[in-house]
Amino acid sequence: MASKRFAVELVCEQLLLLNVRRSAFRYAQRCCIHSRIKEELEDERYKVLDIYRDIDLVDKYEPPEQIEKHMTRAECMKTDQTWSDVWPVKAPYHWGSVPLPLRQGYRKKDYLLSRGKYGNTELIKIPNFLHLTPPHIKKHCQAIKKFCSEFPSELKNPEIRNANFPLEVITSDYVTCGQSIRDERSQEVTVNVNLSVLKMDEHSVIKMKKLAGDRMDExxxxxxxxxxxxxxxxxxxxxxxxxLTALYFESQEKEAWEEDEMEESDWVTYQWDKTKSKQKILQLKQKINQVSGQEVEGQEGGSEVVAEDSDVQSYKSAFSNIKDGGETRENMEAYKQSVLKLLKL
Structure with missing residues (x-):
């Protein structure tokens, strides 16, 4: 056995004392030597490398009452805890902070439960929106509210707002926890236009409806x-x-064939005044008046007067609704009643 139990070595102008324990029999002797050398070295302002364990600093036995102090944050969280303080920003899932009994993972058998949240890496892989709960959003809105201006009270009326701002642009922004901040849906743009503020006559409206199709609400x-x-x-x-610009200026154009050569199939709405049905109905109405003795002799413009009768107007409306809206039960019933009224049956 070596006679020397310690070695003193000078490194970087600092004296390091290395004590190596080799025998329990001479432990007390080494402690005495170590204490004496330590006092001598401390006087000379050298640092001593102490590799002995201090008995006073050894961990002592903790009773069960003290072990409860080391519970996770989720286990000791109160029911009235402010969630925005627990999860303020975007972060991966942490099982010790979320008081929810979540499970995720593969099950070997159907009757077994998935793995719990403790140390579950599957829950870390998926994105979470724990930082975008309604309390979070409300808190953020309250923080930026002082930078926003109040909405004008004059524009709360929809009619006034549409008259002053006929053009409405709608876009959407999407928030995600993925690796990319871009979303293809955010590039979609919707433009709503109030056509009532534009200078458009009946021909322009009809042509706009023909060009726009389902995109226009008449x-x-x-x-x-x-x-x-x-x-x-x-x-x-x-x-x-x-x-929008192309549709507007194209609807203002009026070609020669649109006035004279337009056929019934080109009409957007049924124009009863331009059909032969009007002439036949007026002739039938005049004959009915002659038979009943209601015709006024020598009256000028008899056909125009007959066209203004209520039964003729009801027939016109019912027949036009069938052409535009289809043969529905309501339209057919209205057409039946108008015919009975016209024929005085």
Missing amino acids: KAMTLQLKSDRCPVRKQNLDFNIYT
């Missing part, structure tokens, strides 16, 4: 244009504005 007089074919949102907006 009852509300609105036009809706959508585009997502371009890769950038601004390009889709420019395309919609270009389409």
Whole structure:
């Protein structure tokens, strides 16, 4: 056995004392030598490398009451805990912070449960929206509210708002926890136009309906244009504005064939005044008046007067509804009643 139990070595102008324990029999002797050398070295302002374990710092036995202090945050979380303080920003799932009994993973057998949340890496792989709960959004809105201006009270009326701002542009932004911040759906742009503020006559409205098709609502007089074919949102907006401009100026054009050579199949709405049905109904109405003795002799413009009768107007409306809206039960019933009224049956 070696006679020396310690070695003193000088490294970088610091004296390091290395004590190696080799025998329990001489432990007390080494401690005495170590204490004496340590006192001598400390006087000379050298650092001593102490590799002995201090008995006073040894971990002591902890009773069960003290073990409860080391519970996870989810286990000791209160029911009235502010969730925005627990999960303030985007972060991967952490089982010790979320007080939810989540399970995720493959099951070897159907009657077994999936793996719990403790140390479950499957829950870390999927994105979470724990930082975008309603309390989070409300808190963020309250924070940026001081930078926003109040909505004008004069524009709360929809009619006034549509009259002053006939053009409405709708875009959507999407929030995701994926690796990419881009979403193809965000490039879609919708433009709503109030056509009632534009200078359009009956011919322009009919031609606009013919060109726009289903994109135009004739009852509300609105036009809706959508585009997502371009890769950038601004390009889709420019395309919609270009389409609106082309539709408007094209509807203002009036060709010669549109006045004289337009056939019934080209009509957007049924025009009863331009059909032969009007002449036949007026002739029939005049004969009925002659038989009943209601015709006024020597009256000028007899056909125009007959056309203004209520029974003729009801027949015109019912027949036009069948041509435009189809042969529905309501339209057929209205047409039946108008014919009975016209024939005085």
